[in-house]
Each structure stands twice: as C-alpha cells, then as structure tokens.
Amino acid sequence: MSLLLVRAKATARLKVSAAQLVWLLLADLLLTAFGTWLMVGTDSSFNRYGMASAVFWVPLILFTAWASARAADDDRKTLPGAVALVAIGIVGTVIQYGMILGLPRLGDDFAEASAYLYWGFFVWWVIASIVALARAQQLLPEQRMGAVLAVLGLLIAPQWLFKDNSSLWIPHYDEAAAAAESDAEQARYAAVTHEAMLYTQPALLDDALAHIAPGRPGVPELFVLSVGGHGNQDVFLREVRAVDTLFRERFDAEGRSLVLVNNPATVNTLPIASVTALARSLKVFGQRMNADEDVLVVFLTSHGSEEHRFDLSLWPYRFDELTPEVLRRELDAAGIRYRALIVSACFSGGFVPPLAEPNTLVMTASRADRNSHGCSHSADWTFFGRALFNEALRDTYAFDTAFTQASAAVAVREAAEGYDPSEPQIAMGEAVAPVLTAIERRLQVNAMGQGQMAGVSPPDSRVAAR
Structure with a gap:
C-alpha cells in the first residue's frame, strides 16, 4: 500500500x-x-x-x-x-x-x-x-x-x-439444458417458415400504418419508429417494445409510434423489419408529420458490422442491407425534415458521418471501430438501451442530457464486466436542437400540470428554466 x-x-x-x-x-x-x-x-x-x-x-x-x-x-x-x-x-x-x-x-x-x-x-x-x-x-x-x-x-x-x-x-455446462435449448430453437422458427406469414405480413404493416395519427398543427410532437433487426435474440424485441411504450406513455407519442421487428414469436402479430417495410413506414410518417415542428425518432437496435451495416436478419429470409446511406436516402425520400436517429449496435459510430446534418440528432451506442455490449438473448436491455431509455430518459426529456448520463452509466457497467469501452457518440444538428427543446418544454409543462393535479413534483424541472 x-x-x-x-x-x-x-x-x-x-x-x-x-x-x-x-x-x-x-x-x-x-x-x-x-x-x-x-x-x-x-x-x-x-x-x-x-x-x-x-x-x-x-x-x-x-x-x-x-x-x-x-x-x-x-x-x-x-x-x-x-x-x-x-x-x-x-x-x-x-x-x-x-x-x-x-x-x-x-x-x-x-x-x-x-x-x-x-x-x-x-x-x-x-x-x-x-x-x-x-x-x-x-x-x-x-x-x-x-x-x-x-x-x-x-x-x-x-x-x-x-x-x-x-x-x-x-x-458450468449443463448438457441436458443445452439439448432442450436446441429443441426450443428449432421450434422457435416453425412459424417463420409457415406460408401464412407471406399473406399476414402485408396486412399487418398496412394496418399499423393506417393507425398512425396526423400531427396536431401548432403542437410540436415526436413520432417514433422502433426497429429491432436481429431475429435470433429476444433482447431486441424486448427493447423495441419497451422503447415504444416509453415514448407513448412519457413522451406523448400515443398513436404516432410504430414497431418493426424481426422475431419468430411475432411474425403473425407485428410487421417485420426490412428495408422495404422501413421505407414504406417512413413515407407514411412523412405524410402525417408537420414538417416544420415535428421530429421523427428512429430507434434501431440489432447487431452491427465493421462495414457499418445494420443487421436485418430473420432466417431463412434474406433482406436488403441497411446502411447509413440507405437510411438517409429513405428519410430524404419521405420528406422528413427533423430527425432524431438512435442506433444501438456494434460499430454504430459509423452511422454518424453519413447521417449528421443540421436537421438531425444522431446518437450511437459505440464508436465506429468499437463493439457495444449487452446483446444477450435473455437480457431485457442492451447496455446502451438500458442506460439511455430505461434510466436517463425516465428522468429528463432532453436527449443530449440523457446521452451524457447514459454514456457515463455504460462506461461503469463495461468496466465492471471487463469489456473494452464502447464510447457512445452523439452529433446534435444546430437546426434540430431548438425543435427538440420546444418539444421538451411542452412535455415538461404537461408533466408539471399533471404533477400539480396529483400533488407531486415532476422530474427534470431544469428543462423549464432553459
């Protein structure tokens, strides 16, 4: 000593x-x-x-x-x-x-x-x-x-x-448990290969898009699209569902949110996540949003590659690759002006340069040359998803503040479990920042009113003082 x-x-x-x-x-x-x-x-x-x-x-x-x-x-x-x-x-x-x-x-x-x-x-x-x-x-x-x-x-x-x-x-390795897990994995994909899926999926997407409500003039709002890419791990399904619930309940996005997810358990109940489904969804969002005051939040969670490709996999199907260039092309084609793009995947920092511009906020779970962590099949959240959505954004409406808190929390968890630091990235466009601030202030005012009615103090009172 x-x-x-x-x-x-x-x-x-x-x-x-x-x-x-x-x-x-x-x-x-x-x-x-x-x-x-x-x-x-x-x-x-x-x-x-x-x-x-x-x-x-x-x-x-x-x-x-x-x-x-x-x-x-x-x-x-x-x-x-x-x-x-x-x-x-x-x-x-x-x-x-x-x-x-x-x-x-x-x-x-x-x-x-x-x-x-x-x-x-x-x-x-x-x-x-x-x-x-x-x-x-x-x-x-x-x-x-x-x-x-x-x-x-x-x-x-x-x-x-x-x-x-x-x-x-x-x-300890449990051979019996491993065999049972293998049998369950085979049964898991039975629904994916059933021909009924080919007819069910178009109807599911059409119905979900039909229920996207138009923006209210004069009310700055968030629209939310949550995409779970990799179909072999349930953590991404749990994460997009939880994020969708968070935005509907806390960020006043009820009727303006949509989940696209690849998972064998949901092929008959939720639209799958493919580039085609993403493009159609963005087009409808662009039609329903008020371009000058609304922001589209796109949350992407899956595995990523060193070539900065976002994994959209659902065996035995082979979907088109989703790259940052493809995402920006479809956002531009949909006419969506203000965007908050959150990418939770390994090497996701590679999404920042192609997507960053004045009207866009980009947050990623890692640096362009780093892994992110927490993609366990049994987990409820990835490290970044838990820190940003389940913790930070439950205490603040400010995305930049939440990112700072989440990055620190991720660093602690990575150190505790012996992982190399993922180093999450952020790029805040100067044009989208005041639009997000207007939405934050509206949500804070609403929370203050609800808190006064309930006799409690709302969280994040610093937003109102900006």
Whole structure:
C-alpha cells in the first residue's frame, strides 16, 4: 500500500530476492483467480485455457524491469524493479477487483462518479508504478525517463493491444439444458417458415400504418419508429417494445409510434423489419408529420458490422442491407425534415458521418471501430438501451442530457464486466436542437400540470428554466 501511496521509504522495506519475486507472482496469480471467480460466479468451473491470459503480464513485468535497468546501464537493477512492480500490482489488483464488484452496488445515481473514480484509480496506479520502479532501481533524474517509457510502452500498451478475455473460470455446462435449448430453437422458427406469414405480413404493416395519427398543427410532437433487426435474440424485441411504450406513455407519442421487428414469436402479430417495410413506414410518417415542428425518432437496435451495416436478419429470409446511406436516402425520400436517429449496435459510430446534418440528432451506442455490449438473448436491455431509455430518459426529456448520463452509466457497467469501452457518440444538428427543446418544454409543462393535479413534483424541472 505504501508503494501505491508513493511514499518515499516504501521501496526501502522491500527485501529483494528471487524467492520473494516468485512468491509475489504466485500471490498475485491467486488473487486474480479469486477475483475472476467472484466475477463469473461461484457456480463455475476452472478453465485451464485461461491460464495464458492470467500469466500474460509476467514476462511483461520482467521485460519492463529489465528495459528500465538497461536504460540505467545496470542489469543488476532488474530484480528490484520487478519486485516493486509486482508488489504494487498486488495491491492494485485487490483494489481494482473491489471497485469492479463494489461500484455497481452504489446504484445508477453514482454512475458518472463511479466511472471517473475507476479510471482515475487506473491512472494513479500507472503513475505509482513508474515512481516505484524508479525508486526501487535508484535511478538518477536523467535515467527516470527510461522507467516512464518502460511502464507505458512495455507494461501498459501490450495489454491494451493484445487483450485476451479468456477467464480462469467459466459457468458450468449443463448438457441436458443445452439439448432442450436446441429443441426450443428449432421450434422457435416453425412459424417463420409457415406460408401464412407471406399473406399476414402485408396486412399487418398496412394496418399499423393506417393507425398512425396526423400531427396536431401548432403542437410540436415526436413520432417514433422502433426497429429491432436481429431475429435470433429476444433482447431486441424486448427493447423495441419497451422503447415504444416509453415514448407513448412519457413522451406523448400515443398513436404516432410504430414497431418493426424481426422475431419468430411475432411474425403473425407485428410487421417485420426490412428495408422495404422501413421505407414504406417512413413515407407514411412523412405524410402525417408537420414538417416544420415535428421530429421523427428512429430507434434501431440489432447487431452491427465493421462495414457499418445494420443487421436485418430473420432466417431463412434474406433482406436488403441497411446502411447509413440507405437510411438517409429513405428519410430524404419521405420528406422528413427533423430527425432524431438512435442506433444501438456494434460499430454504430459509423452511422454518424453519413447521417449528421443540421436537421438531425444522431446518437450511437459505440464508436465506429468499437463493439457495444449487452446483446444477450435473455437480457431485457442492451447496455446502451438500458442506460439511455430505461434510466436517463425516465428522468429528463432532453436527449443530449440523457446521452451524457447514459454514456457515463455504460462506461461503469463495461468496466465492471471487463469489456473494452464502447464510447457512445452523439452529433446534435444546430437546426434540430431548438425543435427538440420546444418539444421538451411542452412535455415538461404537461408533466408539471399533471404533477400539480396529483400533488407531486415532476422530474427534470431544469428543462423549464432553459
């Protein structure tokens, strides 16, 4: 702990020997094994293939200490440097696992503060490692740059560039449960291949579009189109349904919302999500909206690709690809002026440049070269969907404020579960911003009136004060 606190006398207490280094390495390995066991869960089995990931840092530490010693032209300083790095790493590992397991328990109200705390500690850990290495090797001032470069270049960078997410522990495999799941999966697609779907789907889309109400003149409103793309995971179905409900109930979009979704369970009840269905829906929305005051919210949730293609898949059908260029083309063709486009998918940041313009707000769940997370078949929400819709937009009507809150919450959850940061993106057009603000203020006034009637205070009172 003294090393982590950068105390001057901390390195003097180290009893440097090869045996001490071996024991410290073993202690850190045991701590890593225990920490990953707590994260995966007690109902898990040891994974010997995860050992490569667990000991990946050992040669890096030794090489880092040696490189720093070579910068000082004294190979004898390698052992003290390695001991100092491992010793400070043990304390850092304990604190890191404590934060990963403990910070989520603070709740969503502390999400942003938790993210700063976690990454702040990581930066401090790096700085303390540099100081401990320089002091343990008794480097002269002109030699200390070698310690800085060694830690940053040899110890930190390779672990970021060549990260192996193999865990020492994996959940128990239940063969009977896996067989039952396989049978259920086959039964799941029976409705999709039934010929009745070919006749049911056009009627479902026509009926849904017929019920889209026209905008009210002089009342700035949101119209909402929610699209669940990948048909093999129920999380996207749950998400579009929940988002549709949120906008109808909280954002006054009743009668002005539509769900398109690919899922075997809904092929006879909801319109499927295809480029053709999307284009037809956008055309109807464009006809029903008041172009100068209404905003169309398009929420897209699915898997994404590095080529920035949004996954519209429903086996055994093969739908046209949905790219940001296709989406913009159909929005333009429909004559929709103001747009709020929210894309929740891996690599979705690639949608920002083709779609961003003055009349458009674009939000994505990740950077153009990053994965987003939370696409579990059993989950109710993806990480980004939960943070933005189920949390932030229940407390505010402001999309930009909600995005800031959601990004912080996503960062905390990703760190807690060991994922690389997705880094959600946003581009707010200068022309659409005041239109969204007008809608936010109207919704806030309505909420204040309802709150006064009910005798309670509404959320997000700061909107009215803008």
